[in-house]
Every structure is written in C-alpha cells, then in structure tokens.
Amino acid sequence: MSYGFHAAAMIIVTLTVVLAILLFRKSNSRLSILIGLISWVALSAYFMIEAIVIRATTEPYSFLNQPMSDLGVTACGTDTYVLASYMICSPHHWLMNWTFFLTGLFILIGAVLLYPLWPKVRSIKTASIFIGIFGVSYGISGIVPADIDFYWHTLTALPGMVVQIPAMILISIATHKKMPRIFWWTIICTIVTTAALLSLFLQPVFTGVPGGLLQRILYASVYIWLTGTAIGLWSRRIREAK
Template sequence: MDLPYFFMVLLTIIVICVTFLLRHQRTINAKIGFICWISLSVYFIIDYIVIQTTTVPYNFLGQPMSDLGVTTCGNNTYELSSLFSSDICSPYHLLMNWTFTLTGLVIFVGTIFLHQFWPDNRKTRMAAIFLVIFGLSYTMAGIFPADVNFLGHTLPSIPGMIVQIPALILIGLSIRKEMPRLSIWTFICTLITTSALILMSLQPFVDIFGFLQRILYGSVYLWMVITAIALWPLYHKVHQM
C-alpha cells in the first residue's frame, strides 16, 4: 500500500476511535457535528476541480465518480470500466481519493455527534447505523481506488448506495411531530435519492450513470448540510437555557 493510502487507513482508525471516545461530550460534539455536515457543501467543488484537470475528456454525465480516483491512465483500467468509458486519466486522483476518504469520515462523525438532536428511540438508532455505513463505505472507496483493488472499492460501495434510503425514512418518521418542516425536507431528499437509485439500475439510463450517481449522493449531502444548519439554532436555544 502506498504511503498516502496508509495514512488514509491510519486517519480512519484514529477518527473512529476518537469519535467513540468523545461521543458523550455533547456540547463540543454538536459543534464538531455541525461543521462536519456543513463541510460536505465543498465536495462537488473539488469534484469539479479534479474534472477540469483530467488529461482526457471526462464525461460528467456518463462516467462514475470513481473514475476520478483511478490511479492509472489508459483503457479498461478496472473491471467494468468499459461500460462507462474507453479512456481514463486523472492526474489529481490522489486529491479525489482523499476527498472520498474525508467525505466518508465527516459523514460518520456528524452522524454520531448530531444523533443527540433526534428522539432517542430504535428508529433513530437504526438510522444512525445506516448513515455510519453510508459514510464508511465512501471512505473505503477512497482508500481502495477501483484500479488498485476493485473488490475493496466496489463491495463496500454497494450498501453505501442503498442504506441512506431507510436511514432518511426512519429519521423523517421519528421527527415528523417535533420537527415537521425538517421531516418534509427529509422525505423530499429520500424521494430524490431513491429515484436516482432506481434509474441507475435501468440499462437505458447507463449513459447518464455519472449524473444519477451524483444525484444519489448529492441529495444526501444536501440533506445533511441543510439539516445541520436547521439544527444549529436548536443547539443555541438549549444552551442558552
């Protein structure tokens, strides 16, 4: 394993350990959680920068997001790549893979630290588990680029494309009385990410797989950003009492 990817693994282990050690420090955790989820707003800025640096044309609509993290240039650099593209070359692949890794970690940390704002019941605990899987699957995609370890990249990514749906449904149901507007927003994002997943599974839409994949993940990122902003006043209200 190359040194940068070793550091990704090391950072992931440290973040997971520290997060669980600090999970009961509610005041500082809330601030960290807000920052983590709001920071997801920069993901597609980096995505755009990396796309602009590719040395062969990158099809934003058709090619998977993973292509930007492929470490080698050429044709058929990983299994199934021929379904989406004939050529890949992303000089900033390391930046993209660090972005994948850090994106998953901030989702993970935000999920654990902001759980305090949801009703404490089985639904929200299950939702937290699903979102933890969602985040860590993204981290694994950065640690294992598709051309280096296709199974290590792909297998964790599969649940990460699905688990956000039951997570958002459970949260939406749990907060529909206490936070009706946020509940509606949650169900809207659930509908968007679910629709994207369904369309991705249909062969005629393979030409826009990359676009649908960005909607699939981006709708959840947007939900997290807006949700963190919406919960922030609640934090200040509680701590002013």
C-alpha cells in the first residue's frame, strides 16, 4: 500500500481518538482510567516491534549508529533524505511508521485520561500538557517519514526531544510526598533521559559517541518511565479501592 493510504488512515484514527478522548476525559470513569493505564503499559511493545523491523531490513542497519527514523524510510537506496548518504532498505517501514504513530497516540491518550489519578496541583496540568506534546511530536514522525518530508519530520520531532524533561521534573515535584515510589522512579528516569539528550548535543565534539544508541536511550527512558508509572498508578488505585 502507498504512503498516502497509510498517512490518511493515521489521520482518520487520530480524529477518531481525539473525539473519543473528548467524550471520555470528563467522565472520570473506571473505563477511561483503564484505557489510559493500558495505553501507557502498551508502550513496552515498541521494543519488540522495532526488533522485528530491524531483522527484516535488507541492507545493513546499525542499531548503535543509525537513527530510528531510518526504519520508517519508505524507499530503498542511498540519499533517501538529506543526511542519509548511506544505503537504507526497510521493507517493514509501514509497520515502523504505524508504531511511531501509535506510540505517540498512546502517550497522548494516557496523558489525558490518567490526569485524575495525579495529585491535584497546578504543576500536574502543565506536566500532562508537556507529555501530550511529546506524544503528538513523536506520532507525527510516523505520519511524515524522513524521506517524504525531512523538514517537517525533523521540525515536528524536535519538541519530543526536550519536553519530557520538564514534564518529569514537574511530576517529581508533585509526587515527592504523596507518591514516593513514583517520585524516585521519575527521578531515575529523568536523569537517564537528560544525560542522553546532553550526550546527543555533545556528539559533534565527541564524534565516537553512538548517536543511534543515544537516541534510543532518550526515547526508551520515557517509554519505560510511562509504563512503570502506569503500573505504579494502577497498583496504588487497587490499594486505595480495598
């Protein structure tokens, strides 16, 4: 199927989900909370899907050095986008792009539907908005692959490299008394993702630093944090219900 078909399907899914979120978000029902929790826990599936896509590549792919976006490039060859002077061929690019898209969408769903579970402080609202922006930023990278429009692919991805850090800091401040386990979990993941981002910025100086690995750590630390946080919120909700 063509790129246009997949992009149109993703946009339709987005509109449908946004409409559903608007209907669910004010209900504070068990179902909406459950959907939010499952959305964040499901993020852990990303790693398995990426491994499948990498295994299917028909040209050598460097997990350590190549960016994740290369797996979503829709054409085979060299110079498929501005920075790719090397050979790329990812037959399962459609699967990777849908994974980028759905990962971002699940992050957004959780940010909205899990809002009632957090302490009632203003910083949580700001943090939830930042997490939502992170999800939108990441999801767009699946709708617009690097070889289709490198400018928009890159520009829309930039917020998703940064906004998770203030979101995590704000959540750690809001949870340090009422949710100590989530507080410490957030602190650890904040340190990891911040270190990865700083290392990426220093890559032009330290050229031997593996950029692909750093990018994966930057994003994976957020997926793992959201998955662990969802499990923590879930277990806390169960304890409170007893």
